[in-house]
Amino acid sequence: MNPEEIDFYNLGFDFIETNQMFISEFKNGEWDEGKIVPFGPFEISPAACILNYGQGIFEGMKALKGKTGEITLFRPDENAKRLNISAKRLLMPCFDEERFINAVKDVVRANKEYIPPYDSGGALYIRPLMIGSGPILGVAPANEYKFIIYTVPVGPYFPEGFKAIDLEISMEYTRAAPGGTGYAKTCCNYAGTMKPAKETKTKGYSQIIYLDASNMEYIDEVGTANFFAIIDDKLVTPKLKGTILPGITRKSVLEIANTKLSVTSEERDISYKELFNDSCSEAFCTGTAAVITPIGSITLNKETRIFNNSEPGELTKKIYDLLIGIQRLEIDDDFGWVEKI
Ligand code: PLP
Ligand code: COI
Numbered sequence: 269m270n271p272e273e274i275d276f277y278n279l280g281f282d283f284i285e286t287n288q289m290f291i292s293e294f295k296n297g298e299w300d301e302g303k304i305v306p307f308g309p310f311e312i313s314p315a316a317c318i319l320n321y322g323q324g325i326f327e328g329m330k331a332l333k334g335k336t337g338e339i340t341l342f343r344p345d346e347n348a349k350r351l352n353i354s355a356k357r358l359l360m361p362c363f364d365e366e367r368f369i370n371a372v373k374d375v376v377r378a379n380k381e382y383i384p385p386y387d388s389g390g391a392l393y394i395r396p397l398m399i400g401s402g403p404i405l406g407v408a409p410a411n412e413y414k415f416i417i418y419t420v421p422v423g424p425y426f427p428e429g430f431k432a433i434d435l436e437i438s439m440e441y442t443r444a445a446p447g448g449t450g451y452a453k454t455c456c457n458y459a460g461t462m463k464p465a466k467e468t469k470t471k472g473y474s475q476i477i478y479l480d481a482s483n484m485e486y487i488d489e490v491g492t493a494n495f496f497a498i499i500d501d502k503l504v505t506p507k508l509k510g511t512i513l514p515g516i517t518r519k520s521v522l523e524i525a526n527t528k529l530s531v532t533s534e535e536r537d538i539s540y541k542e543l544f545n546d547s548c549s550e551a552f553c554t555g556t557a558a559v560i561t562p563i564g565s566i567t568l569n570k571e572t573r574i575f576n577n578s579e580p581g582e583l584t585k586k587i588y589d590l591l592i593g594i595q596r597l598e599i600d601d602d603f604g605w606v607e608k609i
Pocket of ligand 1: 492554
């Protein structure tokens, strides 16, 4: 789509085609140089491993435009590392981390006219994607792969923006089980969440809070974001135990809380029952797409807990302001997280 035709001030989280993408091919045991090419379809064998057995992984990142026009990335080294953790889980070839970051920068530069303006609050979403493209019949890893990076201009993931969303706890569906692929960003982890998401949206909720599959008691995460709550004045988030995606926003929020706020943080099991107690005063979720999204209410069956009259809580707002401030170059980045392109 022509950038002039895009209303950057009213973007949602929908696919919009941009000009260029990066593609690198893995053949005979190595990745080629990779190149920037016009965005568009490519041929793939019907027997490709991704099409038959779902051997695919991805990442999600954002490029932002600062007040004076600088283009920035947030902790791209973390996405490079996580891609390779996912790759190892699905027996896919790793992609050199420095080359990953350079390729991301090249794609952003090639699509820079699609980066939403600073005052729109939007971002250029970056989607690195690795797929097993080689043909296969028995269930085994492909012998050829494609690594693609494309971009899409986006607004907020939840149409509510920085407004509280309503979530439902599912006692029916789970996202990941111990020993599975929950900690990796595999394409297949998301396919199974579409039906639960559709059903909960029909009931008026934005997303599902998934519980741990072993006990159906402890919070794992929200469909596309990590979960946080303020309980007994402490910032708590479920501890990583293989079933939860280790979010880069999650990690950053913990580091911000530990160094910039006088709040104690804990990574521990959180029973859903705790969310219905008065000791739990705020809840929010975090992610690249979701940024920090306050949770206004949580429902389980017929019981609903409303937080702070469905307004963003005080600590949630503080954390949001700090994170967004660092990402948008409005607050000093003492952590060295922001990388200018
Ligand atoms: N959990 C899931 C299932 C996600 O899809 C995402 C989004 O990437 C997250 C958590 C948050 O991760 P991050 O903060 O790295 O974007
Ligand atoms: C992200 O936050 O980057 C995600 O990947 C979430 C979702 C769009 C899959």
